[in-house]
Amino acid sequence: MSVLGRIRRISGSLVVAEDMAGIKMYEVVEVGSEGLIGEVSRIEGDVAYIQVYESTSGLMPGDPVRGTGNPLAVELGPGLMSQIYDGVQRPLEGIRELSKSIFVKRGVKLPALPRDKKWHFVPNQQAKPGTKLSGGTVIGTVKETELIEHRIMVPPNVHGILKEIQSEGEYTVEDIIGEVESDGKKIPLRLYHTWPVRLPRPYLDKLEPTEPLITGLRIIDTLFPIAKGGTAAIPGGFGTGKTVTLHGLAQWSEAKVVIYIGCGERGNEMTEVLERFPEYKDPWTGRPLMDRTILIANTSNMPVAAREASIYVGVTMAEYYRDQGYDVLLVADSTSRWAEALREIAGRLEEMPAEEGYPSYLASRIAEFYERAGRVVALGDPRRVGSVTLGGAVSPPGGDFTEPVTSHTRRFVRVFWALDTALAYSRHYPAINWLLSYSAYADTVSEWWRKNVNEMWAEDRKKALNILYRENEVREIVRLVGTEGLSETDKLVLFTARLLKEGFLKQNAFDPIDAFSDPKRQYKMLRSILTVHEAISSIISQGTITMAEVEPVITDLVAQLMRGRYTIPHDKLEEFDALVEKILEKLKGLQHAR
Amino acid sequence: MSAHIKDKKRLSGVLESKEVMMIKGPLIFVKASSGVSYDELVEIELSSGEKRRGRVLDVSTGVAVIQVFEGTTGISTTGTSVRFLGKTLELGVSEDMLGRIFNGLGDPIDGGPAIVAEEKRDVNGDPLNPTSRAYPKDFIQTGVSAIDGMNTLVRGQKLPIFSGGGLPHNLLAAQIARQSVVRGENEQFAVVFAAIGVKYDEFLFFKKFFEETGARNKVAMFVNLANEPAMIRLMTPRVALTLAEYLAYERDMHVLAIITDMTNYAEALREVSSAREEIPGRQGYPGYMYSDLASIYERAGRTVGKKGSITQMPILSMPNDDITHPIPDLTGYITEGQIVLDRGLYNRGIYPPINVLMSLSRLMKEGIGPGKTREDHDDVYNQLYAAYSRSQELKSLATIIGEESLSPTDKKYLRFGEAFERSFINQLPTENRSIEETLDIAWNVLSILPETELTNVRPQYIEKYYRKG
Numbered sequence A: 001m002s003v004l005g006r007i008r009r010i011s012g013s014l015v016v017a018e019d020m021a022g023i024k025m026y027e028v029v030e031v032g033s034e035g036l037i038g039e040v041s042r043i044e045g046d047v048a049y050i051q052v053y054e055s056t057s058g059l060m061p062g063d064p065v066r067g068t069g070n071p072l073a074v075e076l077g078p079g080l081m082s083q084i085y086d087g088v089q090r091p092l093e094g095i096r097e098l099s100k101s102i103f104v105k106r107g108v109k110l111p112a113l114p115r116d117k118k119w120h121f122v123p124n125q126q127a128k129p130g131t132k133l134s135g136g137t138v139i140g141t142v143k144e145t146e147l148i149e150h151r152i153m154v155p156p157n158v159h160g161i162l163k164e165i166q167s168e169g170e171y172t173v174e175d176i177i178g179e180v181e182s183d184g185k186k187i188p189l190r191l192y193h194t195w196p197v198r199l200p201r202p203y204l205d206k207l208e209p210t211e212p213l214i215t216g217l218r219i220i221d222t223l224f225p226i227a228k229g230g231t232a233a234i235p236g237g238f239g240t241g242k243t244v245t246l247h248g249l250a251q252w253s254e255a256k257v258v259i260y261i262g263c264g265e266r267g268n269e270m271t272e273v274l275e276r277f278p279e280y281k282d283p284w285t286g287r288p289l290m291d292r293t294i295l296i297a298n299t300s301n302m303p304v305a306a307r308e309a310s311i312y313v314g315v316t317m318a319e320y321y322r323d324q325g326y327d328v329l330l331v332a333d334s335t336s337r338w339a340e341a342l343r344e345i346a347g348r349l350e351e352m353p354a355e356e357g358y359p360s361y362l363a364s365r366i367a368e369f370y371e372r373a374g375r376v377v378a379l380g381d382p383r384r385v386g387s388v389t390l391g392g393a394v395s396p397p398g399g400d401f402t403e404p405v406t407s408h409t410r411r412f413v414r415v416f417w418a419l420d421t422a423l424a425y426s427r428h429y430p431a432i433n434w435l436l437s438y439s440a441y442a443d444t445v446s447e448w449w450r451k452n453v454n455e456m457w458a459e460d461r462k463k464a465l466n467i468l469y470r471e472n473e474v475r476e477i478v479r480l481v482g483t484e485g486l487s488e489t490d491k492l493v494l495f496t497a498r499l500l501k502e503g504f505l506k507q508n509a510f511d512p513i514d515a516f517s518d519p520k521r522q523y524k525m526l527r528s529i530l531t532v533h534e535a536i537s538s539i540i541s542q543g544t545i546t547m548a549e550v551e552p553v554i555t556d557l558v559a560q561l562m563r564g565r566y567t568i569p570h571d572k573l574e575e576f577d578a579l580v581e582k583i584l585e586k587l588k589g590l591q592h593a594r
Numbered sequence B: 001m002s003a004h005i006k007d008k009k010r011l012s013g014v015l016e017s018k019e020v021m022m023i024k025g026p027l028i029f030v031k032a033s034s035g036v037s038y039d040e041l042v043e044i045e046l047s048s049g050e051k052r053r054g055r056v057l058d059v060s061t062g063v064a065v066i067q068v069f070e071g072t073t074g075i076s077t078t079g080t081s082v083r084f085l086g087k088t089l090e091l092g093v094s095e096d097m098l099g100r101i102f103n104g105l106g107d108p109i110d111g112g113p114a115i116v117a118e119e120k121r122d123v124n125g126d127p128l129n130p131t132s133r134a135y136p137k138d139f140i141q142t143g144v145s146a147i148d149g150m151n152t153l154v155r156g157q158k159l160p161i162f163s164g165g166g167l168p169h170n171l172l173a174a175q176i177a178r179q180s181v182v183r184g185e186n187e188q189f190a191v192v193f194a195a196i197g198v199k200y201d202e203f204l205f206f207k208k209f210f211e212e213t214g215a216r217n218k219v220a221m222f223v224n225l226a227n228e229p230a231m232i233r234l235m236t237p238r239v240a241l242t243l244a245e246y247l248a249y250e251r252d253m254h255v256l257a258i259i260t261d262m263t264n265y266a267e268a269l270r271e272v273s274s275a276r277e278e279i280p281g282r283q284g285y286p287g288y289m290y291s292d293l294a295s296i297y298e299r300a301g302r303t304v305g306k307k308g309s310i311t312q313m314p315i316l317s318m319p320n321d322d323i324t325h326p327i328p329d330l331t332g333y334i335t336e337g338q339i340v341l342d343r344g345l346y347n348r349g350i351y352p353p354i355n356v357l358m359s360l361s362r363l364m365k366e367g368i369g370p371g372k373t374r375e376d377h378d379d380v381y382n383q384l385y386a387a388y389s390r391s392q393e394l395k396s397l398a399t400i401i402g403e404e405s406l407s408p409t410d411k412k413y414l415r416f417g418e419a420f421e422r423s424f425i426n427q428l429p430t431e432n433r434s435i436e437e438t439l440d441i442a443w444n445v446l447s448i449l450p451e452t453e454l455t456n457v458r459p460q461y462i463e464k465y466y467r468k469g
């Protein structure tokens, strides 16, 4: 029996309804004659406070409000991949076709997964009638895209004896492909199941993130790496490069599945992904990026209540692919807009505000979100290890990192890529400030680099960072007393830091060669710069030759080395060696002339 | 969305209440029996017979909170009658609106004939479906080097001008409106101009400008002056953009929407919010200001399968020239870049005083390059940014340690910076430079630097353009 009440009050996205006895917290309701979707966010007696996910324009007191009996849930099954959904999992492509309008009209209802499409289901050998199944067990597979073999799992909360399973063949998501008997009850199995978005999906065990998630972005992989199953935040004022960096992660990361949430940001940024990803190739597999990507779009002008939900919708899908045993990357642009949606909702409920109008539970909500990241052993058979890596943009007002969302986020993430307005103004992109950023995974992932790329990775990484740290101090000195009193070593630090910045840290996201560097190329570039640094260091330490003499001799070659990031492609890495070789020769010549 | 209301139980349409319970700031609280809908348009008749309009901001069984566009001055709890009109605020749109002048709610004020509407549109609009958008890519040549070379505008972009009192933002906006072309095209264009709380002389400046350029019959002006009611300001940009959407998506026109001054809009928003005693976000502005501004700025773009487009150029003044103030800050978070005017440059006589380092065009990358502007554009622009920011750094360093202690190369950077401002950024308000001229000037100033400093430029372009002028 579903609850049926009526509207008492409407104020923005908030609808207050009476006669709602029996309604549950977070239950989804249908509001008004069009059945606009909303969610219960507070109950007082028989009065329910409802956040409506669509425009409430035109609703009236007295209009009906109907409970659905269910919490906000997503459909999980084949057909998710390559889709673009709104904040509550409505397929935007489908809405456009159905409404024949360029605008998103409200009240349009469509299932998240296509109902008519047939999938080729291949049952698992082990899934024979009579076997005991636990929640999460894989009973078969469907080829969802060229890249994704979709593993059909028993829903996490279902277990029992497999009574029946269909043979290999074509099925829609709603066809019954099997049946489980549990405590005398028969439960049908389909290619999809639903899961409430605010409830993290269960897993068997959480593991330590040890493997880097290679992103192809040099400053990230080499200086501030993220691990599979890790958490990262990228805060920065407007125009500092949050979105471009997150697009880069979505584009280049070595993840099996990517979920991109456009949470309260620009419509054109979603369009950009939609236009680019079907054309661009995943550098790891050579397939169109869209084959592994799901987009969720609640743009800044879409209803704000759905913005709050969009984050949970996305992370639940991420967990679902994690449970299949895949490495999933979820990026959310921007978590600040989600936090603002929380604030707006709390404000309408007249909740007591804490800092800057945000509700007092802001910190715990941020913590809960990032807690859904992790590398886990999934439930059921066979054993599968999957991960959800979370990366969130943070948009601090006025670029002020002390504001509540940034400062709370900092407490719950392990990687912090701090964007810097001054770097962005000079078009040093990515504008990740190397003095303020950090990664707690640098040590754990060094083992991987040591084994797969170079023994000396950790040492060289530290060397580079130390040069950059020292450069900052030297610049401070210059600001106070000028360049006169600098030692030759300090002058070398300034020289190498420039080389590192121009030739390594800067990375143009729109240049075909520069945009992506695999680990080998990254290390080659870094090592080249350090080799030059070390050679010069050994010359000037003898005290007879100065930086003023060194620089003119190699300036031409050094300019070429700096251009290498966008002129020397992956298959010509030996050109870096050749350049370094030439520089070393020039240096030798300089010494011999003495 | 007015259709939603009409369909329902209030078939008669209009509902009336004579019980005004409370008046507070721009709001009146009215007793109303059932049947009032959220966001509904109302007409308020004062005892004097004067009629005003407003909209329902909050409605519960028995009470409706109404924001009165023309303000509450003179409204009394007695003798006032409020009629609920059964629809949201709509604009009757037509191509004939070009060449005409309207008030901030869309009524003609130029003495011309009434508009025969082709259709009526809810002024709030609907969000564009991201799957129907087409990514903006067509280079608009504005003839202004600091924009074309460094912060390229493309068709369908929303690119605001961040300015301050006394800076020449109007002159610049007018220059852009006059000079803008998409090269190799001769398509239908129109200008929709929204004045929000501006002074009369500013309105006059634009009016005269449009007349003098002969563009008068391509322009529709929506005007709310500084001495007119503030609540109307919340509707003016929406009304103007409603016409813009009609012209772009139903009449295949390329529309340039100039909206000035968004700061006055945000102030009106704050006024309503504080009258409603809402919990404020930063500096007293409502927590939902971001979403609210987005519902205006996002009404720009191109769409799949439609010829027309809306390019938005909002103008806003930064209170105390502070770019971190919530109004420019939230705007910058929504728009696709910003053109920032700088008092220092202005005082040194540079026109347009565009601070290129703080300015940004996020859609530039797709609009430049071979076939669009020129092959070297991308590298040149990167190099100009790197070099100019270096020159600014050195300039401030030189004030501390003295110019003579800079290295010879560093001194060249100082000369470069000077030349960049004097000959690249600086130009006449009437000067219309082609993109080739802009890039040639860029190479002239870059040629001040030694070749080895140009690490952002590919060797083949250095070969072709460096020190060739």
Ligand SMILES: Nc1ncnc2c1ncn2[C@@H]1O[C@H](COP(=O)(O)OP(=O)(O)O)[C@@H](O)[C@H]1O
Residues within 6 Å of the ligand: A236, A237, A238, A239, A240, A241, A242, A243, A244, A245, A429, A430, A431, A507, A508, A509, A510, B360, B361, B362, B363, B365
């Ligand atoms: N890695 C990069 N390479 C080249 N340009 C970049 C890069 N990162 C940012 N940009 C430039 O900066 C602009 C703003 O970046 P964006 O990511 O949109 O900023 P945010 O999301 O922080 O507001 C982009 O439009 C682009 O021009």
Ligand SMILES: [Mg+2]
Residues within 6 Å of the ligand: A242, A243, A244, A265, A333
């Ligand atoms: Mg962004």
